[in-house]
Amino acid sequence: MASKDSRCVLVTGGAGYIGSHCAVEILQAGHDVIIIDNCCNAVTGTGGIPESIHRVCQITGKQVKYHQVDIVDIEALRDVFSKYSIDVVIHLAALKAVGESVKRPLDYYKVNFIGTCNIVQVMKEHNMKNLIFSSSATVYGHSNAVPFVETLPTGIDITSPYGKSKYFTETMLKDVCSQDKSWNMILLRYFNPVGAHPSGLLGEYPSGTPKNLMANAVQAALGNIPHLKVFGNDYDTPDGTGVRDYPHVVDLAQGIAAALAKIEDNNNSCGLRIYNLGEGRGYSVLEMIAALEKASAKKVPYVIEKRRPGDIGTFYSDPTLAWKELGWKATRSLEERCKDLWHFHTMNPHGYLKN
Template sequence: MKILVTGGLGFIGSHTVVALQNKDYEVVVIDNLSNSSLKVLEGITNITSKTPEFHKLDLRDKSSLLDFFAKHQDISGIIHFAASKAVGESVENPLLYYENNLAALTYLLQNLVNLTEQNIIFSSSCTVYGEASELPISESAPVKKAISPYGNTKQVGEEIISDTCAAYDNLKAISLRYFNPIGSHPTNEIGELPIGTPQNLVPFITQTAIGKRKELSVFGDDYPTQDGTCIRDYIHVMDLAEAHVVALERIMSSKTEENFEVFNVGTGIGSSVLEVVKAFENASGENLNYKIVGRRPGDVIAAYADTKKANMTLGWKAKRSLEEALKDAWEWEKSQAKARV
């Protein structure tokens, strides 16, 4: 079967392409290379001995997208990653996020509903829950007003897909609300490649440890948590990639109970920022230079997943530990430093 992966050269997308090709799916990748590199394609090939078909295309370009689907009507499923993804950046530049995350999704769906039958996995986020009133967070938790424009694009994106599935019987979708992906492929062939200053914790940790950054900024130590820092659910990117394949297979084997389903994807374990710093130091043997600074707009206090639904209904469970993910992320950072020399 032929699977389209939008944003397939990005961090999560590239690892999912590997997971798909390891299960013998034929993969077609769309990416506009705004936050990725063609070198990732080489890494995917080195891991799987297969090169996915690649198209440089921006989903906001309606005519190019229409032309793409006119030539690729044999696609059996889509995994949609292509979107901007940084909470802080979305607060500073909300219009970029609304255009890139919502207009692109709308144009993609306009093409899908014209196909005979289509299946889509949507890259959503735990940010749809806002500041959750109960922990761990289950899929039945209320979707509160988003704290950031990024979170709002995921909320509205899910609404757009749900409404479209209700209107078109030929479209089935699963939204994966995942928590904080970290780590890299253990071969060091692919990993997280942030352009400019990292917006996420772990690449900032590894860049600080390698000497690329002077110090790590810890945003706030006065939250109502055990050590005063924010708590998140950190999941190895390969566990997350494998969840996408399992979800896709659920749709394609007609096991879905509704045209639009939602699953949390996480470990179910909450770790504070300072706990992650300590775990990294243990995994790497490095002492990390960090400084406590003021809170960052858009950050919730704590978010970690209730994973029972994904465990029982999808038959999926995270297998890799926080320490393993941090070790893989560190090995990836060191391999990139060697490549730069």
């Protein structure tokens, strides 16, 4: 039973990597959680419910409501909103691979931009105007100097449809807030979350081919793939490989929970806010490989390939504003990130599949 101060929180994409960790934090904060997900990247468990959601319940000892819904289906969204008195939407559902977005731009605009328009439309119809949106550091483009701070210009020299889809969505949300001051929107610009829940029950194990660095690095360490592909070693970085900000996924989930608390603390009158959620420093691809090798005591074989379209050399955050206004910062070490990542994969050699 939730406390009298609890909120009914809808988490879109809640069966996914960030979404499942977010659901844990929101439940542990005493709120009720409803999850919608189209299961395009989830393993189905008992009762047709994604296995990740079963594990969220196992970790927290609490239950969630789940509906298999695609955010591009506005009528399905309306049906969910008609069933519950939702107080806040945490919107994570999206396509998220930079390289894939270059090959499938229409899909990325459809899901990331139009899907978010659908959510905002249905929220407006129900006069519920509290939204936490999962944006991306890619909105800064590649012309800004690092570290990226929230006051930098966005939308310039963005190199991928993924980044553009997030920038266009941010622009739409800002316009909505400008037109109607009763909206409360917190836009969270994520960097590159890694790691897993320390219990070993939740982590990232895509149902298809992994699309990010550490998921592939683990597969190479386990011998499931012959080697990790490192895209580019000729960037203007200390070792030539790309440098990114890699916060622990639990830190990131706690940042989302801090954003929810910001809306609560301001009595639904926080207006439009934008925050970076990152550690505030960058690690190169080769540094990340070395850290995983240390945590796993395994070799990570890799080969150098050409740069991917849409990639940039260096980006990492300045998370000072999140600390000042949300009281949040990333605290878990790189060693902890790799240890938790490896722990999840050794406990779940086939991901969320039983066999």
